Amino acid sequence: MAEFTELSRSKSHGGSVVKYRHNSDVLGCAMQFSAFLPPAPGPRPVLFWLSGLTCTEDNFIQKAGALKKAAELGLLLVCPDTSPRGLGIEGEDESWDFGTGAGFYLDATAEKWKRYRMFSYITKELPELVRTHFPVDPARASISGHSMGGLGSLVCALRNPGMFRSISAFAPISNPIQCPWGVKAFTGYLGDNKAAWKDWDPSELAAKYEGPPISILVDQGSEDSFLHQKQLLPEALETAVAGNDRLNLQLRIQDGYDHSYFFIQTFIDGHLEFHARALST
């Protein structure tokens, strides 16, 4: 049995915020994640939250103001870290948008980065840990995330038809093969074969998706500096989904909001309610 340690536990809103550490077979290093265990008894539906560049397992659970509504809805939240850590790869800590804290939720193929396999970690190893250690209903899972984590929520769900009941994102990197962050990361993790990049691009995946119908909720602030820098490109996702009647996208441009957790705080309750509806049956 792999090591699985509880690092801290705080009561909150009648439930518990708990941080865990475990040895990841997929990534080959110790990993941490945070969870919110709601007070409701019995097998709970689970929402996976994927954070953005530079974040850890702490950001969402501390700053999103999501726990009151999650307790009320009986949603179990799982918030993993954003990359492997401490693998000792040359240059892993040099950039804030590549390497440590910037795993991009893909499985790298470049030899140097081959242990960066956050996609497999999020979609295989982590759900298995959750099923083993928590009172969840494995048939009821949804996924959400912010920025790079919004990319992750879309990629993980669209590549695994049927695994998640609903998808949401705040300011997702929607078309990484066309933006500076994505080109840098994909060049590093996947190499120069751009045809392979499309397998990790939410808009490319949305155009080709052939799984069961699924709803996607996206909030995007109009004053998000990364939107203006064309890192996010939500219009590409909108165009891709328009051509695929298996996907139902609600893209809301929120006037005056930026890229911060103050934006996420404002709309998180609506996302939790969106997922709870999809998870209720």
Place this chain on the structure above:
Amino acid sequence: MAEFTELSRSKSHGGSVVKYRHNSDVLGCAMQFSAFLPPAPGPRPVLFWLSGLTCTEDNFIQKAGALKKAAELGLLLVCPDTSPRGLGIEGEDESWDFGTGAGFYLDATAEKWKRYRMFSYITKELPELVRTHFPVDPARASISGHSMGGLGSLVCALRNPGMFRSISAFAPISNPIQCPWGVKAFTGYLGDNKAAWKDWDPSELAAKYEGPPISILVDQGSEDSFLHQKQLLPEALETAVAGNDRLNLQLRIQDGYDHSYFFIQTFIDGHLEFHARALST
């Protein structure tokens, strides 16, 4: 006119989270504070929040999950830092519970620490800045805080009868002259004359308070390690208030909660509603 600079602004819950920097005449250094400006128009009531040891102007505004309710109630929040910074006093950065980040909301008398005057900053300079720069109703102010900041909210209000309409605190240091944190801080800031210490002790001040009647709401987690270490001593406050019919204390022991912001998150809405009632007329 003193320098007063807006450092950042994010829209949240229809209002704005803003961080400011200004030169403090009282403290003799640059100071920062955060504010939440609710969407409601017109002169707003204001709630001052005082944070605990090691905190800055960021902790509450980022982690308390208070903004949704503050927006709904139309409360303007002001969250100052916890000490002067960068004064260059020998030893100011050596302890986490004394010096930088640990001003204890008093006016120091020891020569070495004479620029540590957080009490005057919070009760004179900061309210004046707030009145000058924000659409507040100066007659409607309340005060709250956490741990050392709970001590601060009680001391600032009890020493200034009529300045605040209501007082609340999460896990306040209620009787510092009897606990290790308080004895260390008061010895440093005030010297060895223990008679003078009583002027900065919430329980001592509560026993002697002769101002207009005022209500105090205190939440205390039963699993707070600092409660068990006898740093907080809420029973001393309870005893002092029991002998003073001008003070109405509701002390709630919250079963299973600790000292963290996950505890504050759980009960903050009730504190904001408590203050909004006192500020509504």
